[in-house]
Amino acid sequence: MRKLFTGLLATTTAMAFAGSALAADKILIANLADLTGPTASVSIPFTEGKKDAAAYINAHGGIAGMQIDLDTVDYGYKAPQAIGQYKKWKSAGVKVIQGWGTADTEALVGFVSRDHIPYYSASYSAHLQDPTGKSEHTKKAAPYNFFAGPSYSDGARAVIQWAAADAKEKGIAKPKFVFMGDNHPYPNAAKKAAESYAAEVGFEVGNNIVYSMKPGDFKAQCLSLKESGAQYAYLANTGGSGISLLKSCKSVGAETQFLTNVWGMDENVMKAAGTAADGVVFPMGAAAYGADVPGMKLVKEINAAGSNADHHAVHYMRGICSFYYMKEAMEWAAANGGMTGENIKKGMYQKKNWVPAGLEGVCPPGTWTAEDHRGHMNVYVYQANVKKDADPNASVSDLLKDGTIGMTKLFDAELPRKPEWLGL
């Protein structure tokens, strides 16, 4: 018995040492995801992009020779849980975090800047773009926060630009604009910017309408929208509740032109909402899967290294972009004094108008500086086309192939880098 026990002890000790030796050439990257909460429908493809990217990078030598240990945790879109998880990660010695929602990212701003941990969020809230805290719109400086893509505010400005031109073309004398979204930090992030910009370009701005992030029956909200007489409405939630809203509004006969943000529209929304999603105008933060751009080759290789699916929703590409911007900054840090938080942050500032190597055409070129984290000021504005309600059993790639669903590019909005827009 004693022999057995000693043997067991020796083996476990040996394994523990082997484990720690193994851990030394691994780098822990935290990945926060909402796989079961109200934003799961868009977080799942986004997270898949990051996971596949990590698998591909690991299969091709890792980051500066180190294998990635990607720790993906589902927090169900509950900000307090995310903070608890952050504390765990911090004590585990995490180098960099890939985050998710606005509420949790904004709540963590103070923590990550104190602990010098670069935080790549999937929240594109403009509050996260002010690294020095000089903007009057931000509560505190966010020197360690980055995200790849135009902010919610800039995305909203771009689609409102389109709406203003559209109203002019249609000869609407005094068009009306309504902002719709849940009372939650994420939809609220763009509210002020969208409403003030809409007023600036000549819209009458109606009372905003609240609808839940959790999909439900939104006929009451659609009736208020119809009564308000607004021709243009901006949807600030994610695709999941967007599907219910578009369908509810179609059934009450609201003839509104819907605009939405980067998380409001994708292939799955078009399939699920059917013709109710036809004509919705939205910004894109990266190329769609299968687009004819040079970087798509790498995206397909990344897909083959990981999930190996027929098709991925648009969020997948943005997940890859977020991961690759981080990867290049980490590589720069490793070559310039070690992979510390400060150096990774500096790595983001090294180039102008840069795209991660191999992803040309997939990720839009971005520029970050120590004073201004507005990486992307140009927004690609797209429109959803849905010919008919899809057969529920048909796959998204088939629907795209036969042209039942699709998206067309309307224009590239080039927004001015106005100092007063920083953080708004």
Add this chain to the structure above:
Amino acid sequence: MAGYNMMRCGEFRTTYEKDTTIFPTPMSRNFAILGVILCIIAPLQIGDFSFISPAILTLMIQIGYMSIGALGLNILVGFTGQISLGHAAFFGFGAFASAWMNNDFAIPVFFSIPLAGVLTMAIGMIFGLPAARIKGLYLAIATLASQFILEDFFSRADWFTGGAAGALANPFELFGYVLSGDRKYYYVVLAYMVVMYIIAANLMRSRDGRAFVAVRDHYLSAEVMGINLTWYRVLSFGISSFYAGIAGALFAHYLEYVSVESFNLLLSIQFIGMIIIGGLGSVMGSLMGTAFMVLLPEVMQEAAGLITSTSWGNIAAITEGINFLKEMVIGASIVLFLIFEPDGLAHRWRMIKAYWKLYPFSY
């Protein structure tokens, strides 16, 4: 089941003092002291060596503040026989109140935590007023209203809670000395826990505590004996809210961030789950039930990790479904617990003690 103990043969209580003692035997007192000492030693770090990992430490802190909240609910449900489906809202009120007093009035956290308890007590007594007139399921629905009213208040009262964006809370501070980091904060929670548990154990030996039990066991007889039912029911709500407020404030300064999302109906139900699993009407049961409810998801997370790390478990069907599976197993284990252990963990603990006391002749 309050005051119920397995007694040794030949142990007779000859005075009231002996009958109402906190610890029935010297052994049980020594064990309690030993437990506290172990809790004090546990997070110590000697050089690079530490008894417990940071992850376990966070769980112990979580058990600490949650168990204070659960104990509060147990005073209301287990001892006084009332019901509350709004305990999470009071827990949340304490959290916001402490952060608010500290942020807006610069009251040091050391004082803002007990003050938050007092404020929450006042709110709890107001929301407890319906208990004077209604009971049972009707009271449950009335307290459910308090949950929704307060939750709505949290998401609208920007001046108090920061609205939907939530409020930041400062770390614990004692006369200019900031206790940051889990290891230090652990002692704050432990100190509060010991004090709050001693208060509760003593409360049950007092006139008011016996009045609570009388109200629970037979309210008509209690009234005949001169117990003011309205006062004691509302007082019970007040004390329970005081505990919830303290627990919430400890939670706020631990997480350093408070959001309305934390305090939904689910948390209220979880509190009820904790005291039912731990044992209604048992002070120690509150702690055991909390530990069970806090550790169960962690154990399930570990198990899920083990399954997906094996070669047969790392397939799409399992990795994608494991999150849902985890939740289902947690639910199922609670149901099984209620079927096979209806008197709670406190009862099982007494059975174990009795077994060893009489070993090997346990019959």
